[in-house]
Amino acid sequence: MADSDNRRKFMAQTVQSVGLAALGGLLWSGYADAVKASPLVLRPPGALEEESFLTACIKCGLCGEACRNRETNIDKETGLPRESTIKMAKGGDHRLIGTPYFIPRQIPCYMCEDIPCVPVCPSGALDMASLLNEQKELDINKASMGLAIVHKESCIAYWGIQCDACYRACPVMDEAITLEYQKNDRTGKHAYLLPVVHDKACTGCGMCEQACVTEKAAIFVLPNEVAKGKPGDHYVKGWDKEDQQRVKDAQGLETTTERSKLDSTEYLNAEVEY
Ligand code: SF4
Ligand code: SF4
């Protein structure tokens, strides 16, 4: 083959492989972007906010391993670990490959007291500090993996049928989820007992979602960024339970200035020295 032919062939192959690499790169970045933008992934306890998590996670799989080997996950008969909550994303899972996630309807987070998946994380993608309580101990109740949402139209308790499966499954029962009594105005005789989720206590573990008796769960966990609204800084919150508590706590405290010891009329008429 002549030199020029060889060169043409070489050039053609080079252009082809560069083109394929570029196309592959485009496809990969498109895929990665699509996955990055996917708002519906649930991460293990203590995970940073999604964008920071994706930057920090080095995809080592240690959290998944710790979850699989946790004491309660060992099959007593065989001594082998069972399928674990945390899965590491593979191609086709529609999550960034190698990152940990869980699907509560299949296997929820069991809220292990010692949270074995978190201290093993070498990158800080699972942040221990976010799970410390006032005593500086790891506390799984501090986790906020997502928020459970009740779809009232498909929850049979809202149809008047007695069901408390999600309520009973919740490890933070009566704090994260309560049953609220509501009179049935139509019959006047019956009552509803309705599951209501409370944002501050719900850890997003998904035990309620797994336990839900409907064909497709009527209660399901969504990532915080998807489930929660944001009012904006220009709104000022009115009087709430915390304010009431502050007033209650303040009663019994010593007043600190002469003027503040006066009753309201004296207070308003008192001369103030500036
Ligand atoms: S706390 Fe949840 S995710 Fe972590 S090891 Fe236990 S079951 Fe797995
Ligand atoms: S242990 Fe941390 S860095 Fe490793 S895969 Fe899990 S979250 Fe990512």
Ligand code: SF4
């Ligand atoms: S996700 Fe469900 S089971 Fe878990 S804490 Fe929230 S309400 Fe309870």
